[in-house]
Structures are given as structure tokens and as C-alpha cells.
Amino acid sequence: MNVEQTAVNLRAVGAAPPGARAVRSRTLARILSFLMVFGPGLIVMVADNDAGAVSTYTQAGAQYGLQLLWLLLLLLPVTYFVQEMVVRLGIATGRGCAAMIYQRFGKWWGRFSLWDLELLNFLTLVTEFAAIKLALGALGIAGVVSVPIAAATLIIMVVTGSYLRWERIAVALCVLNLGWIVIAMQSRPAPEAVVSGLLPQVPAGGITGSLVFLVVAIVGTTIAPWQLFFQQSCVADKRLRFKDLNRERLDTFLGAAFTITNAACMMIVGYVLYTHNLPYEDPAQMAGLLGPLLGSFAKYGILLLMVNAAVLGAATITLASAWAFGEVMGWPHSLQKPVREAPGFYAVYIVAIVAAAAIVLIPNAPLQLIIVGVQVLAGLMLPSAIILLQLLLNDRELLGDFANKRWNNWINWTVIAVLFVLSAILAVQVLVPGLFPAG
Amino acid sequence: MAPLSNIFSRNPFARLFGPADGQVYYVVHPLDDEPEEKCDPAALGPLKLSRSERVVLVALQGYLLVITGLAIYRVVDLANTAGAAILH
Numbered sequence: 001m002n003v004e005q006t007a008v009n010l011r012a013v014g015a016a017p018p019g020a021r022a023v024r025s026r027t028l029a030r031i032l033s034f035l036m037v038f039g040p041g042l043i044v045m046v047a048d049n050d051a052g053a054v055s056t057y058t059q060a061g062a063q064y065g066l067q068l069l070w071l072l073l074l075l076l077p078v079t080y081f082v083q084e085m086v087v088r089l090g091i092a093t094g095r096g097c098a099a100m101i102y103q104r105f106g107k108w109w110g111r112f113s114l115w116d117l118e119l120l121n122f123l124t125l126v127t128e129f130a131a132i133k134l135a136l137g138a139l140g141i142a143g144v145v146s147v148p149i150a151a152a153t154l155i156i157m158v159v160t161g162s163y164l165r166w167e168r169i170a171v172a173l174c175v176l177n178l179g180w181i182v183i184a185m186q187s188r189p190a191p192e193a194v195v196s197g198l199l200p201q202v203p204a205g206g207i208t209g210s211l212v213f214l215v216v217a218i219v220g221t222t223i224a225p226w227q228l229f230f231q232q233s234c235v236a237d238k239r240l241r242f243k244d245l246n247r248e249r250l251d252t253f254l255g256a257a258f259t260i261t262n263a264a265c266m267m268i269v270g271y272v273l274y275t276h277n278l279p280y281e282d283p284a285q286m287a288g289l290l291g292p293l294l295g296s297f298a299k300y301g302i303l304l305l306m307v308n309a310a311v312l313g314a315a316t317i318t319l320a321s322a323w324a325f326g327e328v329m330g331w332p333h334s335l336q337k338p339v340r341e342a343p344g345f346y347a348v349y350i351v352a353i354v355a356a357a358a359i360v361l362i363p364n365a366p367l368q369l370i371i372v373g374v375q376v377l378a379g380l381m382l383p384s385a386i387i388l389l390q391l392l393l394n395d396r397e398l399l400g401d402f403a404n405k406r407w408n409n410w411i412n413w414t415v416i417a418v419l420f421v422l423s424a425i426l427a428v429q430v431l432v433p434g435l436f437p438a439g
Numbered sequence: 440m441a442p443l444s445n446i447f448s449r450n451p452f453a454r455l456f457g458p459a460d461g462q463v464y465y466v467v468h469p470l471d472d473e474p475e476e477k478c479d480p481a482a483l484g485p486l487k488l489s490r491s492e493r494v495v496l497v498a499l500q501g502y503l504l505v506i507t508g509l510a511i512y513r514v515v516d517l518a519n520t521a522g523a524a525i526l527h
Contacts, residue, residue, distance in 0.1 A: 019471025022463050029464035036468045094477035104486040112503075163470065239469045336470065380506055387499055391492055398478050424502065431509040 037247040039167045040234040043316060044227050045255030046174040049262050050313025051131030053221045054283050054306050057263050060214055061270025062280035066197030069267060072260050073198055075222045078415050080256045085393050086228050087248050090235035092402040097232040098324035101388050113385060114328050120377040121226050121321040123370050125356040128314040130367050133360055135306040138284040143361060151357040154315055155350055161338035163237055173312045177262050179305050183298050184265035187272045216426040223419060225381040226320045228389055233323035237334050322349040379427025383420045390416055
């Protein structure tokens with residue numbers, strides 16, 4: 001196939017195409033074109049800073065200060081290159097990752113990827129609702145009230161029958177994450193500590209089991225399997241065109257930069273506990289401790305931002321599941337379709353939300369076991385998803401000019417090797433706890 | 440005073456909105472645009488893999504088997520521990 005890419009979506013002469021907006025300036029046309037494409041990259045990156053990420057980054061700050069900031073800087077290009085692969089594949093094929101794996105690798109890999117993703121996403125969804133219950137509980141709202149309201153909100157967000165309406169709500173939730181920057185600035189970290197934290201180093205105390213676990217958790221939370229499936233399906237549902245590739249790359253990069261900045265701010269917020277020698281249990285407890293130190297804005301801000309992170313994470317993770325299921329089953333699966341035209345797609349989403357909310361409301365639900373399950377499944381899912389994706393991107397017969405270049409492969413295989421080792425370490429560490437010395 | 444058109448053309452922001460070259464540009468949202476032909480794998484069958492790619496896939500299957508085995512071992516171990524605790 002001869003793939004032609006034009007730099008800007010411009011038609012300078014002739015009758016207006018249907019649905020087109022006319023502008024008189026080339027620059028404004030470029031800006032508008034970008035804004036029309038913008039969305040999937042920002043949403044997937046910011047949603048990655050879900051409740052689990054808030055917990056991981058703030059814990060890193062509370063335990064090791066800013067000595068792991070450099071790791072986030074290193075993860076910025078890694079997360080961009082990984083997501084850029086799914087952008088290219090999604091635009092080139094107009095299909096989601098699950099469908100491509102099923103079609104090109106056969107039923108075994110297709111079913112493994114699908115069911116592992118569905119299970120992992122469902123368990124992660126349970127942890128999101130647990131975080132909503134925890135954060136709003138700290139604000140005095142009982143779980144029997146907060147969890148059903150959150151579930152209803154998540155369902156309403158999606159069943160509007162309009163991709164754009166859902167995207168605008170999601171982008172608004174992403175923008176709320178600017179609150180982390182405000183709270184981090186309010187904590188006034190020592191500039192020299194921030195700068196020195198950006199330099200690669202081993203934290204004081206050396207390499208211990210708990211440090212390894214935290215590093216692996218940081219990497220695993222920054223690059224999560226569901227992101228690969230979500231962004232490719234989102235790009236396909238939004239019907240991005242070949243000429244939108246560079247704009248979507250920019251969208252993805254901006255999203256990555258924003259999310260890494262937020263992650264650093266979360267670490268800086270956790271750092272306040274470190275400098276005051278205060279214990280860390282979870283983000284809600286941390287918010288309570290920070291209230292007297294930073295003021296009530298920080299305390300309530302952290303709790304509400306936790307809820308925001310959980311809601312955004314829940315929405316995107318469940319959509320990734322619904323899209324993947326619809327793609328593999330051959331059901332209609334688009335946010336552009338109303339419920340009556342895509343009943344299977346919306347049913348997967350709604351059932352997952354309702355089931356996860358119900359589990360969290362069970363007294364003494366085994367949430368710690370679920371968190372462990374998430375870590376093990378992620379250790380299974382991420383290496384396989386990313387390797388299959390890399391093999392798909394080398395399919396020149398299908399993708400032509402969109403296939404990986406040699407430098408893409410060098411970078412991607414290096415990233416894959418590192419992620420593979422880290423995922424394996426995490427999974428083994430969880431499954432065989434005595435294997436690594438405690439720290 | 441310079442002619443209004445000169446002031447306008449010197450203002451960089453004017454170029455965003457003003458008639459820069461007299462042409463009209465049409466911008467179409469992806470969802471409103473005509474569907475384009477995509478790369479379609481339907482006619483291609485299974486992906487053709489090189490030997491090294493097949494080795495990578497086999498290694499991946501091996502890794503998945505090991506981790507799954509470890510997970511089953513851990514679950515059985517925990518179940519035995521829980522059972523022993525209940526009996527005592």
C-alpha cells in the first residue's frame with residue numbers, strides 16, 4: 001500500500017468538504033488541526049497516574065526523599081517510545097492491539113492477551129474503587145455512598161454515545177492534575193535537593209530488597225500494559241488519519257511530560273514526610289499528616305486528587321477492557337455508537353464497573369491479595385504485550401513505511417529487555433518473598 | 440501614522456487570525472472526515488517471523504509458564520499454611 005502523508009490537513013482551494021471548518025490563516029489551521037487530534041495521548045498518560053501510582057510515588061518520596069527523581073526523568077523517553085509504537089500501529093491499521101494480536105499471532109496469543117488483560121484490568125479497577133473509598137472516607141463520606149456514586153459517574157461518562165463528549169470530560173479530569181504542581185510548590189522543597197535528585201544515584205542505605213521492589217513498582221506503574229491497548233483502541237475509535245501521526249506523537253509526548261511532572265510532584269509531596277521523619281502508610285494517611293504542615297488546601301487537595309486519579313484510571317482501564325473484548329469478539333465497539341447499537345461493548349464496561357464496586361463494598365474484602373494479584377499479572381502481561389507489539393511493528397508486509405526503522409528497533413528492544421527483567425523480578429519477588437533480602 | 444494594514448501586518452498575532460495570504464484553509468476533524476483505507480491484515484494470514492523472532496516468542500512462552508507455575512506454587516503454599524493454621 002502506498003501510504004501518503006501530508007504535513008497539515010489543509011485544502012486551500014475548492015469547495016469546503018463536509019464537516020470542515022474554514023480558517024484564513026495557515027498557523028491557525030495548524031493549531032486547530034492539532035487540537036482536533038489532541039486527546040488520546042494526554043488521557044492515556046495522565047490516567048496512568050492512577051490511585052496505585054499516587055501511592056507508589058508518594059511512598060517513594062516518603063521513604064527515599066528525592067533520590068529517585070532521576071528514575072522518572074529516565075522513564076519519560078521510555079514511556080514515549082512505547083506509546084509511540086501503539087500510535088503508529090493504531091493509525092496504520094485502524095484497529096486495536098487485541099484485534100491485531102489475535103489476527104497476526106493466532107488464537108493462543110490472542111486469548112492469552114485478552115484474558116490476562118481483562119483480569120488484570122478488573123483487579124486494578126477494584127483497587128481504584130478501594131482508593132476512592134479510602135480517600136472519600138477520610139473526608140467523612142461513607143463507602144456505601146461514595147462507591148456507588150463513583151460507579152454511576154463512571155457509567156454516565158461513557159454512555160453518552162459521543163466519543164468527543166467522553167474525551168472532553170476525560171481531558172478536564174486530566175487538567176485537574178495541575179493541582180499536584182500547586183501542592184508540590186506549596187511544600188517548597190529545597191532546590192538543591194530537587195536538582196541533586198535528578199542525578200542518577202543509589203539512595204542512602206544501598207540496594208535493598210525494598211528499594212528494588214519500589215524501583216520495579218515505579219517502572220511498572222509508569223508503563224502499564226493497559227496503556228498499550230487503550231491508546232491504540234482510542235486512536236482507532238477517534239479514526240485518526242495517517243496525516244495525524246505527527247500531531248498524535250506530539251500529543252503523546254506532551255502527555256508523557258505532563259504525567260512525569262505530576263509523578264515528580266507526588267514524590268515531592270511525599271518528601272515532606274521524609275524531611276519531617278513522619279511515617280507513611282497510604283496517601284490518605286499522608287494527607288492527614290500534611291494538613292498541619294502545609295495547610296488544609298494540601299490535605300483536601302491530595303484526597304480529592306486521589307479520587308480524581310482513581311476515577312480517571314478506572315474509566316480508561318475499563319474502556320481498554322471493553323474495546324479489547326469488542327475487537328476480539330467482533331462486536332460493534334465505539335464510543336460514537338449509542339448503547340443500543342453496541343450493547344456488548346457497553347455491557348462489558350458496565351458489568352466490570354458494577355462488579356468492582358460491589359467487591360470493594362464487601363466487608364473485609366481481600367484487597368491486599370488483589371494488589372498482589374495485580375503485580376503478578378502485570379509481570380505476565382507487560383513483557384508479552386510489549387514483545388508482541390514490537391513484532392507487529394516490524395511487519396513491513398503490512399505496515400510498509402509505518403514499520404519500525406532500525407533505530408526504533410535498537411531503542412525498543414533495549415527498553416523491552418529492561419522491562420522484561422524488571423517485570424520478572426517483581427513477579428518473582430511477590431511469588432517467592434524470601435528470595436530477596438529484606439531492606 | 441503608518442497605514443492600518445502595515446501595523447496589522449507587523450503584529451505577529453495578527454497572522455494567526457488575519458488574512459495572511461488570501462487563501463482559505465479547511466480543517467476537518469478526524470471523526471467528521473471520510474474514512475481512509477488502512478493497512479488491512481485480513482488477506483495476509485499469520486505474521487511471518489524470522490528465526491530470532493520465533494526464538495523470542497518461545498522464550499516468552501517459557502517465561503510465562505515459569506511465572507504461572509510459581510503463582511500456582513505460591514497459592515498452594517498459602518492454602519496449605521492457612522489450612523494448617525485453621526487445624527491448630
